[in-house]
Amino acid sequence: MQLEQAIVISQQPIQGGYSLLHLRSPGIASQVRPGQFVHIKIPRLEECVLRRPFSVFRADGDTLTILYKHVGRGTRGLKDTKLGETLSLIGPLGHGFPSPQKDCFPILVAGGYGMAALYLVAKQSPVKGIAFFGGRSAQDILCVPDFEALGWTVRVATEDGSLGQQGLVTALLDDWLERERTNETPEFFVCGPSGMLKAVASRAIARAWTAWTSVDNNMGCGVGACLTCVLKVKSGEDWTWARACKEGPVFNAADILWEEIE
Amino acid sequence: MQLEQAIVISQQPIQGGYSLLHLRSPGIASQVRPGQFVHIKIPRLEECVLRRPFSVFRADGDTLTILYKHVGRGTRGLKDTKLGETLSLIGPLGHGFPSPQKDCFPILVAGGYGMAALYLVAKQSPVKGIAFFGGRSAQDILCVPDFEALGWTVRVATEDGSLGQQGLVTALLDDWLERERTNETPEFFVCGPSGMLKAVASRAIARAWTAWTSVDNNMGCGVGACLTCVLKVKSGEDWTWARACKEGPVFNAADILWEEIE
Amino acid sequence: MTPNLSTNIGGIQMKNPVMTASGTFGYGPEYAELVDLNQLGAIVVKGICLNETKGNQTPRTAEAASGLLNAIGLPGPGVAGFVREYMPFLRQYDVPVIVNIWGKTIEEYVEVAARFDSIPGVAGLEVNVSCPNIKEGSALFGTDLKMFERVVKAIRNATRLPLMPKLAPNVADIAEYARCAEACGADAISLINSFPAMSVNIETRRPMLANKTGGLSGPAIKPIALRLVWLAAQAVKIPVVGMGGIASAEDALEFLMVGARAVAVGTASFIHPDTALKVVRGIEQFLAEKNLATVADWVGAFDP
Amino acid sequence: MTPNLSTNIGGIQMKNPVMTASGTFGYGPEYAELVDLNQLGAIVVKGICLNETKGNQTPRTAEAASGLLNAIGLPGPGVAGFVREYMPFLRQYDVPVIVNIWGKTIEEYVEVAARFDSIPGVAGLEVNVSCPNIKEGSALFGTDLKMFERVVKAIRNATRLPLMPKLAPNVADIAEYARCAEACGADAISLINSFPAMSVNIETRRPMLANKTGGLSGPAIKPIALRLVWLAAQAVKIPVVGMGGIASAEDALEFLMVGARAVAVGTASFIHPDTALKVVRGIEQFLAEKNLATVADWVGAFDP
């Protein structure tokens, strides 16, 4: 974890309200592990007192890439950054994904920009597995070629049917599990909206498979100090709070109290 | 007075911390009179709740030019505006300079960006007079050729002597009044820091000459509603407040209670 | 179907629930070239006391983070001056005029209220109690419950006009003041006034305002205002007019949702003079989207 | 000549006048990788009560204009948990540790204070009184002068540690509370706690925080805080620790100038974890520029 002044190398709007931001950030880029995130101070946005968290999508040499969706004033401010401008980053933060187990078959499940948290998992996995990407429409299915280039299979579902199978990504996953799955035990790496996390978690838990879920809780400090980002996890018979920014964002699905998550 | 969405046509940094901003603002450009100002909402500066007032330096057809000094966050935000961007303006505002009297000799006295309020006076004056520009250094002497192009004589004084006569602009003016002045009665048009206004006003008042002084008070609303910008003016034996944004920014020097101005 | 925005604030019938906040819209003429006054719910004019007053020395305002600090000090033309200079202008419009009044003693408040009772075109009185009581010591009318009660009761006896005390925000229990106003016969209450605050300059070592302290207004205080309006609206049956940092229709809808029956736009008018009108249009659009027939259907829609 | 920044807050000797504000810096380890804790004037840890507590449901924070709204609800490990989990870590550093304590009853406050009395490495206690009194009804310890007096007196009798009650900002007369704390034997006071406030969502019609209301902190409240610190500093002789929206050395110098003998950096640490250290360096530089030998030469330098 460090404070780093990163330099904007390039800004690349991609499809439908998403952009890639390439940053020179040698300290963080060399340290980051899959599923970790950076906490970014949006320049000029004086009236916003919080940073914004983004998964590290790619890390190549001294360069970090984040992939972000334009949702509000912070991400609008990120779009307004200029080439050569300096951004203050804290990172790498959080407890990311473990390495896929060698004797399991790794399955990535992503909703929308959730795939950004999974690229490094795919890259560092000893086994090439399969990735399921879901979104509202074709616009929300991002960077499939990047995953394919790593030798992974990618399957797509969109709610409006504009790309891949029509419907939820979990239905696509269910089909695959039923019809195409090999004998290997699946191990899931999941990132996306909480409804999707919940759905994948319930499938995995029911069959005693391991699922690693990355939660997208609102954050304050990003380093474990403010207790904004907490969620309920099991603690023996009882529950306790875990910090998404510190103990997470990746949790073993078996540990989360899913019934408490909206 | 109107609310107008002006378009940034060009942005031109000039010497030492000053810029010219050209705006397409047909409604205001066609109405503005010498010494009036526009009140600008600085884009993106959400944490600043007030507009910033700037004299209209030039108005040509549907275009306005303002000349501004980089002093703080508002003017920094103005520098960050992009070509084609829309700025919200209120204008033209305030009570500007009267037309120079035909039987007087018009004398402009400006300190720093104060000359921005005087260009339209020079342009619309029936008589070509003389302009005295003062500043800390050569960097603060602005747009002399624009005034010369109108047929005016320009004399310069700088405190550090880097351009023109060394010293205060009032010393330069005193020399001229003593040695070069013709028989015509001078009429002064003055804009600059309050010390300078005061100095010119005292000279004019002492000899019963007319001096029109444009004050640079901090402003809130700009339209006369908030009573931020007031200064003390004579009212019979007593005094009363006058609003710089409404009754001013230009006042007859004889009306101002100069002893109350810092 | 266009939603019905009309609202009644303690006897003041308004086309829509959006007023201007006292002191931020002058006496009407200042913004009339930029804003169609007839489209406002009501105009609340700058505070008026008995006689002409000069107010504070300058500087009178200073910017703060997302806010404005002011200590204008209530300069004004006095009752007679106001009636002479501004009422003829205001009577030309089809918009209720609410006069914000203040005094240095209870007697002065009473006198001001009594004078306005007979002035045609005055729709109601808003009472600014955030002034120190000169006669009875330094206690403020607005932050001492007993003083507050005395002044509101006394004014109530002096006027038949709709009466709307404007609560000071810097009290430990706002509900107490709201209930007190209601019990004294007020027809409505408004809140919040700007919040006591201060800015200083470390180079000059002086306060930024000639008056040393001033009132903070603007978006910075919105979360504080919203809570106080919510608490006040729960405490009384008379209408509550909410204000403090409103700069958009969303902001206004928040205040209405927590129980305000009308809102006032203050500092935001300085940055965008047409804010109040934009708020009116935004409320209308929102109600239409939500299929709500009247603004009353939204007032208090909060699900805490 | 390097200015001497050291200051003494009611018996707590500090290298410099900059602390972390309770609840915004965890218990120390959270920021230790980013910030050299030894360079801080003091560390004030997140509020501790007797037993482990879970705090509020989520959402617990929401952004506001130039501010942050929080209702974390004081989760924490309790006295024993804190001492076990964090004191060994904190004792490694050469920096005073101030424990922020709270309780639901006077007895609990007393018990917590008494327990810390014997814990090595605890430099002093800051008492958070912005909590409702569960036992004696809904009155808040911090906004009811009698309750405030009772709790401060009781704690004073229970501990020999430097005692610093932290005043609630939402009272009509802050000086009253400051003087009361001094009279009860407090060694210092700190202020302000975050300001009671609320945000709502008009789409869901729900509050933004699970707790409905929360405390506003950050630059938005700085002008409010500055005035209260100024008033409190004039009211007492014991040292005042000022906070509320401090994000730069200039901000800190403002609080010191109006009479605070130390300051705390809160919300600003979230955006720039090294704010407190930057504030220290900025104060040092400013004093050097002004040829002031000690920070005490600047404290109270205000010329109102």
Ligand SMILES: Cc1cc2nc3c(=O)[nH]c(=O)nc-3n(C[C@H](O)[C@H](O)[C@H](O)COP(=O)(O)OP(=O)(O)OC[C@H]3O[C@@H](n4cnc5c(N)ncnc54)[C@H](O)[C@@H]3O)c2cc1C
């Ligand atoms: C660990 C982590 C990793 C993330 N990685 C990415 C990423 O790789 N790419 C990406 O585009 N986004 C990512 N996010 C979400 C991203 O942080 C938010 O989209 C961003 O903070 C929104 O900021 P804003 O100011 O533009 O929107 P705001 O103005 O704050 O909000 C706009 C809308 O977004 C919602 N929102 C605000 N914060 C969040 C949040 N944390 N999560 C979801 N919705 C939110 C609000 O409720 C609102 O509806 C991640 C979040 C976390 C916690």
Ligand SMILES: Cc1cc2nc3c(=O)[nH]c(=O)nc-3n(C[C@H](O)[C@H](O)[C@H](O)COP(=O)(O)OP(=O)(O)OC[C@H]3O[C@@H](n4cnc5c(N)ncnc54)[C@H](O)[C@@H]3O)c2cc1C
């Ligand atoms: C009628 C009028 C006409 C003006 N015309 C011009 C012009 O043509 N060109 C130009 O460059 N400037 C002009 N000004 C001044 C201009 O408005 C200020 O420089 C500007 O508002 C500063 O904004 P800021 O946010 O950058 O600075 P801030 O961050 O607000 O302040 C930076 C510094 O500027 C000082 N300052 C703030 N407001 C003013 C003010 N109104 N006048 C002087 N100093 C101020 C502050 O005290 C501070 O020291 C005019 C002012 C008035 C009242």
Ligand SMILES: Cc1cc2nc3c(=O)[nH]c(=O)nc-3n(C[C@H](O)[C@H](O)[C@H](O)COP(=O)(O)O)c2cc1C
């Ligand atoms: C410059 C200024 C002058 C004000 N004058 C008055 C006044 O005369 N009487 C009064 O009751 N309130 C006055 N107020 C308070 C406002 O009416 C309003 O209560 C407060 O500003 C909060 O609303 P806002 O945040 O929308 O501005 C004034 C506020 C400002 C900013």
Ligand SMILES: Cc1cc2nc3c(=O)[nH]c(=O)nc-3n(C[C@H](O)[C@H](O)[C@H](O)COP(=O)(O)O)c2cc1C
């Ligand atoms: C997330 C958060 C948690 C806080 N927790 C505590 C606490 O446990 N005890 C306490 O006395 N104050 C607490 N505070 C208040 C701060 O210590 C401080 O008084 C307040 O935030 C004002 O300072 P600031 O504007 O610099 O943040 C908390 C503030 C925040 C933002």
Ligand code: FES
């Ligand atoms: S974001 Fe502050 S503890 Fe996780």
Ligand code: FES
């Ligand atoms: S700036 Fe508001 S009255 Fe002049």
